[in-house]
Amino acid sequence: MKALSIQNLTKVYDNGFKALNGINLDVEQGDFFALLGPNGAGKSTTIGIITSLVTKTSGDVTVFDIDLETNPEQAKTYLGLVPQEFNFNGFEQVKHILITQAGYYGMPAHKAEPRADELLKQLGLWEKRSTPSRALSGGMKRRLMIARALIHEPKLLILDEPTAGVDIELRRSMWQFLEKINAQGTTIILTTHYLEEAENLCPNIAIIDQGRIVENTDMKSLLNRLDKETFILDLKSPLTAKLKLDNIDITQTGPTTLEVEIKKEDAINDLFLTLTEQGITVTSMKNKANRLEELFLSLVEKTVEK
């Protein structure tokens, strides 16, 4: 079953700006799906239309086969949203925010309360349950938005850059939490600027640019399209002679740093063999850029050229 199906969706804002140019997108139930794109590409407009915050110009959206236009009330019961910007009442207490949100979805307070307690504990907000939300730190506010989106147990959770401005430790704990709820059956759509996040979490991906879907595939096939990767090697001691390496594109970027481009069909062992033969010791090695980042940039650049 499709958790989300979008057909020929367009959006033209009042000022004439065409944010979406007839996009089509399907997300299967249980998926952890990445929707990527540069700023202004149409991600937030798409999410806005799915969650009824933005009015579409034309096209169809169904959520678990329920048409959002003809039966919005039913379709909305399946959805949970973690928006990009903080959007709760700063004067309300953390737990009240969750119980109120549950009430909007028809969950009475006596049922919402244990669920709220559970989420607050899982997301490390239990100690802050009686604090007005404006007094929370940025990371806690992000977690509160996740708790609020999950309070009514949505089948489809949409996260619009949930880890923006969050430190790496918290980001990792949020990834673990999201992976857990995905494993428990919640379909997740994620937009993020951290491409490493999408690569690690999402088996399927769509890239949107200038209001069009420029790529929609599974992560593995997308990454397989990379024909080369760039590595940075740190050397134990500075080079004393010029390197002699056949068929390997290598650049010295510092006294003890090399940048090496390796084609997909070449074995990385050849590189080390050659370096060892020349008495060069490598102390560490890392990817120059995230693999997905390279593909993302090439796909987005292609649409700009078009």
Place this chain on the structure above:
Amino acid sequence: MPTQRQRRWVAFSTLLTREIRRFLRIWPQTLLPPAITMTLYFVIFGNLIGSRIGQMSGFNYIDYIAPGIIMMAVINNAYANVASSFFSAKFQNHIEELLIAPIPNYLILAGYVAGGAARGLLVGLIVTVVSLFFTALPVQHLFMTLSMVILSAIMFALGGFINAIYAKSFDEIAIIPTFILTPLTYLGGIFYSIDLLPEFWQQASLFNPILYMVNAFRYGFLGVSDIPVSFAFSIIILCIIGLTAFALYLLNKGTGIRH
């Protein structure tokens, strides 16, 4: 799984509870000021000046103005509650919590209006208690008194909602109360009978909806009114129907809340 009706009822009562909790939490801003202001009205206009004015339509002046003062407190507070609460929700973007939830627009409207009416009625009750220190406040027609105060609270809560939908800044939720609502209230026959006005201003006053509310409400207490009470009743019902239809039209269109 709750039925659709149960879900809607829980959503409505949640919104109403949140609205009531909001104005109770900030009671020094919402409940105390009208109690103090209206006490001053009773002391100055009722006792000090009123004792020299003598009778109005056959009643002591303080008895005559008491229903109007209560009504003024009700309509100002019903209006202000919805205008500020709904605009704040827009301003802080937490209106999105409601817009993404499975709540039909009419229930969003009903929740806010009921919350505004609740504050208006609570303030009305407080002012009524205050007025009992100054006047006996007899009730001649209980049904008329209660129905009129409830309908007036609903009508002005609807007005506050429409104001908040259009407002783009906090200034814009102050403009209507200051430049339209307050003059209409003072010219709505709270402090005088329109019989005292010249013919032209008597006719002009008939276009002021607050005149109908104040007179019908006063009729409930004292049994006197400048206008036929059934006519006043019909006008207020028509205003409520018109404002509800307009507010729903704006909500369905997404004016001021959806892009």
